[in-house]
Amino acid sequence: MIKIKAKDVDVFYGKKQALFNISLDIEENQVTALIGPSGCGKSTFLRCLNRMNDVIDICSVKGEILINDFNINDKGCDVVRLREKIGMVFQKPNPFPKTLYENVSYGPTIHGIAQSKQEMDEIVETSLKKAALWEEVKDRLHEPGTGLSGGQQQRLCIARAISVRPEVILMDEPCSALDPIATAQIEELIDELKKEHTIIIVTHSMAQAARVSQNTGFFHLGQLIEHGSTDKIFKNPDNKKTQDYITGRFG
Amino acid sequence: MNLILFTFIVLLGFTSYYFGRKKAYTIQSTKKRLTALPQFYGYYLAIWCAIPAFIIFSLWAIFEPTIVKLLVLNDYSNQGYLDDELNLIYEKTKALSRGQFTGEITPFIEASAEKYLSLRSIAQSSKVVIVLSAIIASVAYAYKRISSNSRTREPVEKFLNAVLFTASLAAILTTVGIVFSLIFQTIDFFKVIPLFDFVFGTHWYPAKAFVRDSSEALDPTMYSDTFGAVPIFAGTFFIAFIAMCVAIPIGLMSGIYLAEYASYKVRQYAKPLIEILAGIPTVVYGFFAALTVGPFLKELGTSMGLEVSAESALAAGGVMGIMIIPFISSLSDDVITSVPQSLRDGSYAMGATKSETIKRVIFPAALPGIVGSILLGVSRAIGETMIVVMASGLAANLTLNPLESTSTITAQIVVILIGDQAFGDPKTQAAFALGMSLFLVTLCLNIVALRVVKKYREKYE
Numbered sequence: 001m002i003k004i005k006a007k008d009v010d011v012f013y014g015k016k017q018a019l020f021n022i023s024l025d026i027e028e029n030q031v032t033a034l035i036g037p038s039g040c041g042k043s044t045f046l047r048c049l050n051r052m053n054d055v056i057d058i059c060s061v062k063g064e065i066l067i068n069d070f071n072i073n074d075k076g077c078d079v080v081r082l083r084e085k086i087g088m089v090f091q092k093p094n095p096f097p098k099t100l101y102e103n104v105s106y107g108p109t110i111h112g113i114a115q116s117k118q119e120m121d122e123i124v125e126t127s128l129k130k131a132a133l134w135e136e137v138k139d140r141l142h143e144p145g146t147g148l149s150g151g152q153q154q155r156l157c158i159a160r161a162i163s164v165r166p167e168v169i170l171m172d173e174p175c176s177a178l179d180p181i182a183t184a185q186i187e188e189l190i191d192e193l194k195k196e197h198t199i200i201i202v203t204h205s206m207a208q209a210a211r212v213s214q215n216t217g218f219f220h221l222g223q224l225i226e227h228g229s230t231d232k233i234f235k236n237p238d239n240k241k242t243q244d245y246i247t248g249r250f251g
Numbered sequence: 252m253n254l255i256l257f258t259f260i261v262l263l264g265f266t267s268y269y270f271g272r273k274k275a276y277t278i279q280s281t282k283k284r285l286t287a288l289p290q291f292y293g294y295y296l297a298i299w300c301a302i303p304a305f306i307i308f309s310l311w312a313i314f315e316p317t318i319v320k321l322l323v324l325n326d327y328s329n330q331g332y333l334d335d336e337l338n339l340i341y342e343k344t345k346a347l348s349r350g351q352f353t354g355e356i357t358p359f360i361e362a363s364a365e366k367y368l369s370l371r372s373i374a375q376s377s378k379v380v381i382v383l384s385a386i387i388a389s390v391a392y393a394y395k396r397i398s399s400n401s402r403t404r405e406p407v408e409k410f411l412n413a414v415l416f417t418a419s420l421a422a423i424l425t426t427v428g429i430v431f432s433l434i435f436q437t438i439d440f441f442k443v444i445p446l447f448d449f450v451f452g453t454h455w456y457p458a459k460a461f462v463r464d465s466s467e468a469l470d471p472t473m474y475s476d477t478f479g480a481v482p483i484f485a486g487t488f489f490i491a492f493i494a495m496c497v498a499i500p501i502g503l504m505s506g507i508y509l510a511e512y513a514s515y516k517v518r519q520y521a522k523p524l525i526e527i528l529a530g531i532p533t534v535v536y537g538f539f540a541a542l543t544v545g546p547f548l549k550e551l552g553t554s555m556g557l558e559v560s561a562e563s564a565l566a567a568g569g570v571m572g573i574m575i576i577p578f579i580s581s582l583s584d585d586v587i588t589s590v591p592q593s594l595r596d597g598s599y600a601m602g603a604t605k606s607e608t609i610k611r612v613i614f615p616a617a618l619p620g621i622v623g624s625i626l627l628g629v630s631r632a633i634g635e636t637m638i639v640v641m642a643s644g645l646a647a648n649l650t651l652n653p654l655e656s657t658s659t660i661t662a663q664i665v666v667i668l669i670g671d672q673a674f675g676d677p678k679t680q681a682a683f684a685l686g687m688s689l690f691l692v693t694l695c696l697n698i699v700a701l702r703v704v705k706k707y708r709e710k711y712e
Binding site for chain 2: 050052055057079080081082083084087088090092094095096097098106107110111157160161164
């Protein structure tokens with residue numbers, strides 16, 4: 001089933017065009033990897049999906065992005081609700097300078113999801129459990145989140161993102177600041193999370209894309225060169241550029 | 252004369268730099284590799300020129316006057332003069348030698364004036380000779396010594412280190428000196444006025460101390476109820492409180508606006524405009540408070556049936572608050588801007604609005620820095636003088652009514668030290684005691700503020 005349907009998306013930073021005519025369908029409850037060399041526009045595309053580009057003054061987005069058949073670039077789209085449905089995990093772990101508990105309860109609080117303290121406790125616990133962090137931190141929920149290790153911080157950010165039960169989770173190079181062990185943990189987690197969420201992950205590591213994703217899109221110079229099942233892209237790509245990138249001849 | 256000598260030495264310094272570098276180039280031209288860049292050879296020689304000059308100049312400055320004085324007064328020894336009389340004679344001699352002596356000229360003094368002048372000129376010319384020969388000798392020595400493998404970079408770096416160290420030492424020593432002068436006078440003050448009376452007394456009336464004839468013996472009991480500092484401490488904190496009531500909300504809100512809401516263009520113009528407020532001399536704020544705000548409040552109060560003093564704490568505190576706004580807004584703007592963008596992104600990505608992000612993430616993250624900026628603002632408010640002197644009256648009332656006039660520590664110091672005052676008089680020393688307590692209060696505030704700000708910095712580095 002198609003969850004997200006991007007149609008002819010153009011993105012401009014001021015006068016400079018960063019994305020050209022991107023059309024891409026994203027399957028529900030699968031992991032879609034976006035790969036490509038630095039500066040190719042894959043993160044920019046990712047940020048279109050929860051309208052994080054609104055934060056950048058000079059950035060403008062054209063085209064249609066349909067999520068559940070609703071165009072999020074429409075004027076009537078409520079960004080607050082949109083971002084409740086579409087969570088995001090960033091390249092560098094960015095826990096708030098608050099306690100672990102407050103980090104996870106942040107989303108439910110601003111969206112008024114929990115009715116009672118007890119309900120909030122449950123949300124925090126399940127989110128941390130889903131993020132495979134609960135066992136490590138259950139005794140220090142009221143210590144600052146910035147005191148965790150890098151990998152733990154990133155899992156905390158994932159717990160924060162899933163606390164509001166988003167339908168889609170966007171991950172912008174979530175492992176680039178982590179060591180191999182923490183990376184393996186996060187990848188395992190991604191596999192687990194795709195049962196309940198649709199995941200789109202931007203990554204520089206082709207091995208990671210091959211490991212975690214079912215679908216892959218290859219970006220180059222602001223264009224989507226090729227997309228399809230990960231198997232096909234990695235084993236038998238149609239486009240010469242994709243082939244070259246995958247085999248490490250450029251990028 | 253000294254100026255010419257000084258210029259000449261500076262020229263010598265440049266010349267030795269030039270020669271040092273030239274020698275380095277000469278060595279280089281013989282295909283030998285130098286241990287340092289050629290200009291280090293130049294600096295090295297220039298330092299060998301500067302150090303002896305500096306040493307000899309300081310020796311002269313220290314010893315010349317003493318030696319000349321000894322030699323001049325030598326003629327008067329064994330004549331049974333007292334030290335004070337000898338000093339007087341010497342002062343007369345100096346005055347006469349400058350042609351500024353107006354009294355009766357005795358042959359004795361005339362003779363010593365001549366001697367004084369001749370000694371001075373001997374000292375002067377010997378200084379020239381010694382300085383120049385010392386410089387030439389040391390530069391020539393160093394010039395001969397430098398070769399392709401001599402170490403010039405390290406001494407030059409060490410010299411720079413020493414110069415910079417001396418500069419910071421001067422600043423520190425000045426502070427220490429000021430603190431000590433405060434301490435000694437304060438101790439003297441508390442020898443006459445019991446500490447208890449000063450800290451807990453509720454009557455501040457230093458004018459009473461004027462009554463004493465200085466020839467009378469000091470009688471501590473007459474100062475009871477004169478130097479009770481409670482009213483002026485209360486006044487100080489009260490006015491600072493009013494000022495912060497104005498400055499904190501406005502400053503903080505404008506800081507948040509500048510950092511988070513203002514577009515790049517608005518910020519570019521608004522920030523310098525707000526900082527102009529900080530550049531207005533406090534005297535201008537002072538007469539603004541005294542001539543505009545004070546009378547306005549009085550009229551406003553009268554029309555509402557309130558009794559408002561023309562020199563009310565409200566006028567002084569309010570204007571002082573306006574003065575402090577730019578400190579708080581500019582500092583908190585900086586602090587908020589330095590909160591990492593990734594935290595904002597994290598919050599927006601959760602679906603938080605701008606105000607929620609500011610309230611729940613950015614403000615708590617920036618809080619230590621904001622507290623620091625507020626504390627710095629408070630210590631400015633407590634130390635501010637001109638506005639209070641002009642706008643808030645000089646009578647030290649113990650009151651919490653912002654419509655009455657009160658007085659502050661700084662204003663009382665001004666009151667005490669204006670006009671004639673005698674050293675060693677409790678009234679004068681009271682100013683030192685007040686200055687000391689003011690210093691302690693602001694010192695504590697600054698230490699706390701810097702600690703808080705530092706703690707904040709560590710978090711994000």
